[in-house]
Amino acid sequence: MEKTFLMVKPDGVQRNLIGEIVGRFERKGFQLVGAKLMLISNELAEQHYGEHKERPFFGELVDFITSGPVFAMVWEGENVIAAARQMMGATNPKDSQPGTIRGDFAVIVGKNIIHGSDSAASAEREIALFFKEEELLSYNKLI
Numbered sequence: 409m410e411k412t413f414l415m416v417k418p419d420g421v422q423r424n425l426i427g428e429i430v431g432r433f434e435r436k437g438f439q440l441v442g443a444k445l446m447l448i449s450n451e452l453a454e455q456h457y458g459e460h461k462e463r464p465f466f467g468e469l470v471d472f473i474t475s476g477p478v479f480a481m482v483w484e485g486e487n488v489i490a491a492a493r494q495m496m497g498a499t500n501p502k503d504s505q506p507g508t509i510r511g512d513f514a515v516i517v518g519k520n521i522i523h524g525s526d527s528a529a530s531a532e533r534e535i536a537l538f539f540k541e542e543e544l545l546s547y548n549k550l551i
């Protein structure tokens with residue numbers, strides 16, 4: 409079954425949006441298989457955002473993501489990678505539709521509440537960066 413990595417960023421945690429965000433994915437029908445509230449080290453931030461290293465905002469991005477607790481999660485389900493991207497809305501909240509997480513709660517691109525893997529390859533890489541195998545659970549849904 410497909411898995412994706414989602415993370416409520418420091419702005420989402422500070423704004424008490426963890427429950428709102430977890431609730432949206434629960435109600436959609438996806439399954440939470442791993443989660444933790446954590447601080448991201450500079451080293452982990454630079455690895456996670458490695459593809460943005462040459463961007464002018466890279467320093468800002470690392471400073472922001474390490475500025476306070478994040479809520480890291482792994483979700484499982486049919487087509488969950490693309491579906492979660494749809495539910496998050498466009499990266500820049502200026503372009504994200506009402507009804508999406510960023511469309512409903514964010515205003516600027518640097519503080520866009522949530523991160524989600526953009527492909528199967530990113531999901532695999534990001535899950536491995538943030539979670540040990542034994543931190544991911546496998547369980548049957550009873551309902």
Ligand code: CMP
Nearest residue numbers: 465468469499517518519520522523524
């Ligand atoms: P995310 O999905 O976490 O992946 C990379 C992040 O870079 C993105 O969300 C944005 O929060 C951030 N980002 C993109 N463009 C800018 C920008 N111009 N200034 C600051 N941050 C940006």
